[in-house]
Amino acid sequence: MTYTNFKGRHFINTQDWTREELEQLLELAIDMKRQPFRKSLANKSLILLFFNPSLRTRTSFQLGMYQLGGTTVVLNMGLEVWNLEVEEGVVMDGKAAEHIKEAARVFSRYGDMIGVRKFPDLVDWKKEKQDAVIQAFVKWGSVPIINMESHLYHPCQAMADMLTIQEHLGGFKGRKFLLTWAYHPKPLPTSVPNSALLAASKMGMDVVLAHPKGYDLDEDILKAVRENAALNQSSFQIVYTMEEGFQNADIVYAKSWGAPAFYGNWDEEAKLRSELKDWRVTQKRMQLTRNGKFMHCLPVRRNVVVDDEVIDGPNSIVYDEAENRLHVQKAILEAILS
């Protein structure tokens, strides 16, 4: 297989790629899984910038590059490297010692690709929605940028999700993908639910989103999901109880996030959220599904988001899902870089 149209592209959001292209990446990922060791990226380097912690992402990208013959440099930003300024045109007399413009340009001189993980600060959604950090690397860098989870998206997770679904269900069409909100002691970002909805709808699944009232996802994301569904002649609906959502689901994908009306005002939000502890994936609810598989991007809080008996049960596919991070990322790297 050759993927001439993939070379040199960024991987920021699955929406930037056609369904056919994503299918080709999944095919290549399956191929990677069969034959993990290649020299396709010999002498190539990937610089991984972590503005936030990571377990799977860190490990799978490093080992993936090694397995393709290349290398990685891992940098913990703000810890091993100083803070970066993102705003343009400012007088830099504050905390940031370097502008992201310099970082993007210099890393582009050293490496062949840059991976960026930057969570939102959870202060001001309107501003954070601009995804300024990863967009600055796209703007100022001159090599492909890989999104390792930004304010808005986690496309590598979504690709691993899709590969896992394809492996377990055999395909996407006519299958019901439930994304359900779940309780969590802390307000979390929306990158994972955004990307899961976008990818599942893009691949043609019938998508259901279940969340408590007040926990709406961003309207622009929902609009794109609706458009994906329309193009695929599949469905998208939102329901406000877990029970409705679980009905006949093939996939139960659990994730928590904060209520948008209280964005940045999380002490207030905590009151609302604390009454939603029953939004938990239980065995009883799983019985409403069509022998549904349980998925979660991990890390997951056991017996808060999901009961032990579900995640440890035969229908849990969370470890395959985590493993598939490795295979899809290798496919993405090879397609973009080789």
Next chain:
Amino acid sequence: MTYTNFKGRHFINTQDWTREELEQLLELAIDMKRQPFRKSLANKSLILLFFNPSLRTRTSFQLGMYQLGGTTVVLNMGLEVWNLEVEEGVVMDGKAAEHIKEAARVFSRYGDMIGVRKFPDLVDWKKEKQDAVIQAFVKWGSVPIINMESHLYHPCQAMADMLTIQEHLGGFKGRKFLLTWAYHPKPLPTSVPNSALLAASKMGMDVVLAHPKGYDLDEDILKAVRENAALNQSSFQIVYTMEEGFQNADIVYAKSWGAPAFYGNWDEEAKLRSELKDWRVTQKRMQLTRNGKFMHCLPVRRNVVVDDEVIDGPNSIVYDEAENRLHVQKAILEAILS
């Protein structure tokens, strides 16, 4: 040489291995020292999890894998990666974002072997003695686990110690191994003394343990040391002054640890310990030995644990001991993985 019975095993405690097996590992280590560069672990990966700082361990495992053709991923837990929950069945609404069960299973999907360093918290010995973190990786992981120092054991250090003794004394039988307590401003864990005693007695040395009254090591460890000595028809005794211990010693191995009666109550223990500052390895005491060699696992506090003139003197073999970490670890990795 082939070591078919080593393949796929964990390396948690030297007691899990027979004396003959440990001797084979030492032979392989000598071979590694002669021929450092191999491709025996090409395409293999070792994931190194550090819950605590490290200098020698970190460096020697990384370079060891490189020299065998493989690769490493290093993760600083709690810093680059979030905290892990160890208890089973709990409702995870506290500080830990992920359960160690997921971590162990996911790392097992990515890498071929997992190294774990986790010191005790020095709060509750009865609980910490369970060595819960490393045991959880053994329980939930599906790849070999290497102990890079746990609550109870530091077997890679002990193997380096044995290689060093073999090189400098030519063998173990009939040689007197003194493990002596030494003063230190802080209460330290017992993993190093435990493993040193277990390994020296297992290899057939005559073992003497010297410590102040009140600084007993765990009774289960001492029992195993006595059993080792009985099997080897060698001796094990405990003495309560340095002077007695140093008499005719071939090896003086110094290490500090906290008094068990005050475990977790260290402010009280500090009073007792502060009167023991004379427990220091001096040149005068070394003259009581049989041209004894000075050993320490490092890091060591100079002029507190040992005088400059001893550690800098001709009978100090601490650098050979540190170097041998590299060679024995490579032997362990190759034996288990290739």
Next chain:
Amino acid sequence: MTYTNFKGRHFINTQDWTREELEQLLELAIDMKRQPFRKSLANKSLILLFFNPSLRTRTSFQLGMYQLGGTTVVLNMGLEVWNLEVEEGVVMDGKAAEHIKEAARVFSRYGDMIGVRKFPDLVDWKKEKQDAVIQAFVKWGSVPIINMESHLYHPCQAMADMLTIQEHLGGFKGRKFLLTWAYHPKPLPTSVPNSALLAASKMGMDVVLAHPKGYDLDEDILKAVRENAALNQSSFQIVYTMEEGFQNADIVYAKSWGAPAFYGNWDEEAKLRSELKDWRVTQKRMQLTRNGKFMHCLPVRRNVVVDDEVIDGPNSIVYDEAENRLHVQKAILEAILS
């Protein structure tokens, strides 16, 4: 080319090398730039010790060793590794858990070369001027030591600067190198200006140093610069306004540092410095030059040290300068180690 006289040497300060040797390193660096991938350092290892943060240094040394077929181990001192004691003969009952003597000797057993980054603490110049940490590695280690920026010098930066100047100006003789002080909200060390002046004067440039009264560099550095200039029959002068300095400059190299009379007493110094905010590289000042190129080691505070329009303008060569770190460092590593 063979560089038999380079093998096994330390790289601490460009002054330790002859002009001819530095020219040979620059030639080798140009060669590296043309042919980046070699196996000249296969099986070799470089241990990188960071006592301070880094972006370019960390990335370029790691990728450089990879491109030469070798490997690196990166250690964040004080974070992943405990604090090291530097003083000799002390009773180590304080904060430091290990003496630098042990660290230097042990790393020398594991790796083929050690890189050290250690900034001054900015407390006591007389003491810090001894450059104790890097000198301890030279003294106690038994492998070549690479200075990745010490209290006194940043020679890898200086070599990248010289390569960049050679590429953009075609040579050094008769070219005017201006090192100009610039305002910065914090007092900074002098390693970069020291090494820039030493290298530019050594290579035969006409050197001008511009700084406000009270911002003198160390007299021993200035003496060496004067000697370099005398040997090369080139010039060295100090001026006290930016305007004088910029006249006919071919290179404008900007950098900030603290006033030596207030060393360690920085709150007092801040008053003096706060009146020097006009010491900023502006387009208007650049027009005084001979089509001068703008250089900075980075990180740089935009619109504080230099205006956006200068650093983003056609005469800014800061990205070439950053990229050249990679090429000169590879040349140094190969020359010393292969």
